[in-house]
Amino acid sequence: MMDLNKKSKGGRKPKLNPSKNRHVFRLTDEENIKFLNLYEASGMSNKAKFITTILFQKELKIVKVDISTIDYHTQLTKFFYQFQSIGNNYNQIVKILYRNFSEKKASFYLFKLENHTRELALICKQIIELTKEFEQNHIQKNYEK
Structure with missing residues (x-):
């Protein structure tokens, strides 16, 4: 009978600062x-x-995570690394040409290489223009929202 009179101590401990007030x-x-x-x-x-x-x-x-902006940034990063590797290869090719060929033949191949370098420079300018356009049209609009 004494057990029935005792209160149970089980259950969750009460919070120190409970949220009692409710607003609708x-x-x-x-x-x-x-x-x-x-x-x-x-x-x-x-x-x-x-x-x-x-x-x-x-x-x-x-x-806010904009997937298209992240993808664009990833592609630009890839271009950057490709341009770096092209620069390294360019230096190696020039050294090899002058070491293995006559000066006349090396100049001929360097002329071809120079033309391709001009094409790459044009592509690089287009990439810069597209990037500026992308920033103006896409990124600026996201900040205005």
């Missing part, structure tokens, strides 16, 4: 879409924590 608010459809977009972009796992973070002006960081 309503949103229009447009406001709800905007709210859900902000919530998803924040990466938080709990809507209540998200709302309290915004209300009490704690710093909220939202990182």
Whole structure:
């Protein structure tokens, strides 16, 4: 009989600072879409924590990842490394030409190499123009949003 009078000590320990107060608010459809977009972009796992973070002006960081910008950056990086390797190969070819061929023959091949280098320079200028255009049209618009 003495066991029935004792209270059970099992269960979860009470929180030190429990959230007891509850607030309810309503949103229009447009406001709800905007709210859900902000919530998803924040990466938080709990809507209540998200709302309290915004209300009490704690710093909220939202990182937007644009796949097309990342792909473009990757391609530019590949071009950069290819131009570096072309420069290294260019130096090696010039040394080999002057070592293994007569000066007249080496000059002939260097002339051909120079023409191809001009073509590469034009391609490089086009890449720079496309990059500037991409930054103006795509990246600037993302920052305005």
